[in-house]
């Protein structure tokens with residue numbers, strides 16, 4: 050599949066020669082099969098938002114089941130038919146809901162929706178490029194993603210229902226149609242959809258990496274790149290290195306499902322029948338899955354981190370604290386994320402000594418994570434903070450990342466994980482650290498770059514409303530789950546009415562469900578704000594947040610190629626906020642040092658003695674003039 | 680207009696070529712995933728493993744694919760010297776060698792199958808892995824053949840040498856890669872037989 054990428058690279062380079070200069074833009078080439086990175090970014094964003102709404106509605110459905118397990122809701126039967134006979138969601142369908150919710154949120158929203166939107170929008174704009182390395186492959190990447198979405202949603206319309214083996218699709222459950230109805234046609238569609246999805250993210254990632262490495266404007270060396278770009282770049286590398294392994298895992302699963310092999314299957318008895326497959330190893334799948342799976346969680350969070358870093362520096366009117374440390378910690382996280390996957394398998398029969406190794410690597414990853422957290426706090430510390438909605442969401446990310454990251458340290462402990470594994474404690478952990486934090490990062494990016502995408506502003510008041518609903522809502526939903534998990538309540542159970550010790554958690558579940566419903570209603574504020582502002586928002590000025598990065602030097606009106614004239618040259622790093630001695634509290638990256646003599650510092654000229662000499666001379670002259678004046 | 684937006688396509692050729700390299704990386708990781716899977720699977724139980732000697736046809740296919748790398752390179756050199764007729768000839772020879780490779784691989788499968796080293800219904804999945812390796816690799820060969828045919832030029836008068844060389848480069852990078860990939864897989868299988 051990804052091989053189509055190459056072919057089309059060629060095709061594009063073959064034809065683009067002819068379509069010089071004159072672009073006959075039709076509705077189809079402008080809005081549908083667009084090759085402009087800004088339009089593709091918007092396509093990713095809007096598709097991502099639609100998928101997010103669907104994912105959220107699915108979660109409300111299963112929250113209804115968990116909150117009120119004994120009650121019947123005839124309305125559900127009206128909408129869901131046989132999946133909710135008698136107004137109560139069926140156990141099989143409950144599992145399908147959880148599975149598709151997880152898949153949509155992790156892959157379609159927080160991977161494609163997040164990276165697809167902001168890498169596409171910002172890599173060319175913040176680096177000073179006309180477009181991506183291969184606009185054609187970029188377009189293909191979106192349409193593969195779109196196809197994946199359609200196929201995934203189509204699985205709701207097959208007789209046997211959507212995949213229901215969890216987003217991690219462990220065999221044998223996912224491999225045997227006899228095991229659960231969702232493992233029939235639904236699972237096949239899930240696998241096909243994911244193949245499209247992986248092809249899409251690979252095509253995207255190839256483009257992002259190549260563009261970052263080859264197409265930066267003059268003066269933009271790697272150490273002058275905004276942290277957003279560093280984050281997108283490293284995220285793309287993680288994708289290229291880990292997604293292919295998921296492909297190999299999925300290919301073997303497809304063979305097991307449809308071609309009678311037994312890579313993963315062994316000694317199975319289903320409903321009294323002995324199955325022919327022998328000698329397979331289910332652990333093998335878990336290794337292949339989590340080798341992607343763990344980097345995947347960082348694929349989700351790193352772009353959000355980059356976005357938050359950028360927004361926090363801008364809105365604190367302070368340089369980011371520890372720019373180099375931020376980059377190195379991203380690199381550290383990227384490298385480490387490949388050697389910790391075993392922490393998802395502590396209790397699956399893996400060699401316990403191996404568990405010890407994975408425990409150590411897992412705990413080490415807390416170090417770069419902590420570095421980032423402290424740097425964010427130091428960035429806003431005594432800053433001249435502007436509480437825009439984007440800034441609030443950036444702070445929200447930090448808050449969720451801390452409260453969710455701390456529980457990771459407990460889970461990363463091979464011994465502590467024995468009781469905690471597969472309990473609600475894990476659900477609490479990853480919904481805070483990944484779900485909530487990354488969604489905050491994504492929303493932060495939407496509020497911040499909305500003027501760049503649509504040329505209009507979003508409403509601030511609605512933004513604040515949305516933030517508080519989301520922030521408080523997420524904590525009310527996920528925090529109680531820690532206590533349930535500590536008490537041993539397992540995840541992925543349909544109802545907690547059968548076991549005596551879990552009954553006391555019924556009221557908590559009802560509370561959580563109410564919180565989820567209210568938080569979901571709060572999202573209407575966002576949806577209204579977003580779609581209304583696209584058409585009727587206040588017109589944006591060129592640089593609404595007084596930011597120093599390159600994307601704000603482009604005209605508000607979009608044009609193909611981004612800058613009307615020459616691409617601007619970059620002279621300085623992206624975080625010159627509130628530099629002492631300068632007249633304004635930000636200096637764009639395009640301002641040369643010769644225009645900011647009053648604020649230049651010795652380390653601005655490291656390695657350039659000539660410039661340093663000119664600066665010192667200038668300062669001496671200023672001093673002499675000042676003394677004469679006295 | 681100081682600089683027409685978007686017309687620095689020439690420059691972008693480098694970026695596009697880089698994407699090809701990145702694709703090779705991801706493709707290699709896919710095979711690394713499969714071969715690691717093989718190792719993890721086989722190590723779990725002493726009764727697993729390839730447990731057979733690989734048929735000799737795989738030697739022939741290896742020879743053929745190495746030879747095709749050579750002709751691919753000749754095509755590239757001819758294209759660079761603007762000898763388009765030679766370029767086409769060598770490309771076609773390469774493609775024919777690719778076809779032979781297909782044939783030999785299928786023969787290899789047939790021989791294995793006759794020995795009872797089957798793909799499906801085999802309780803020793805190490806043996807099924809052989810088929811997965813080869814099939815995944817053949818998929819790459821098929822893509823490579825398409826690239827080869829696309830690099831064949833029909834109207835000599837309309838050839839832009841820069842683009843032609845670029846296309847040849849992309850094709851040959853890919854073709855050499857799948858050559859090396861096969862050698863990797865073959866050696867891997869030999870070491871485990």
Ligand code: HEM
Pocket residue numbers: 217346347349350392393411412414415418454455456457458460461462466469470471475478479482483484
């Ligand atoms: C301080 C760093 C972190 C540590 C030590 C850590 C540790 C762990 C461990 C040990 C588990 C497995 C628990 C179990 O299944 O028993 C886990 C699960 C998980 N973690 Fe983390 N984690 C950390 C940060 C993160 C981050 C940053 C993300 C995502 C952005 C994340 C996402 C997840 C997810 C999605 C799962 C659950 C997967 C599943 O079973 O469905 N974690 N974490």
Ligand SMILES: [Cu+2]
Pocket residue numbers: 342343346389390392393
């Ligand atoms: Cu993990």
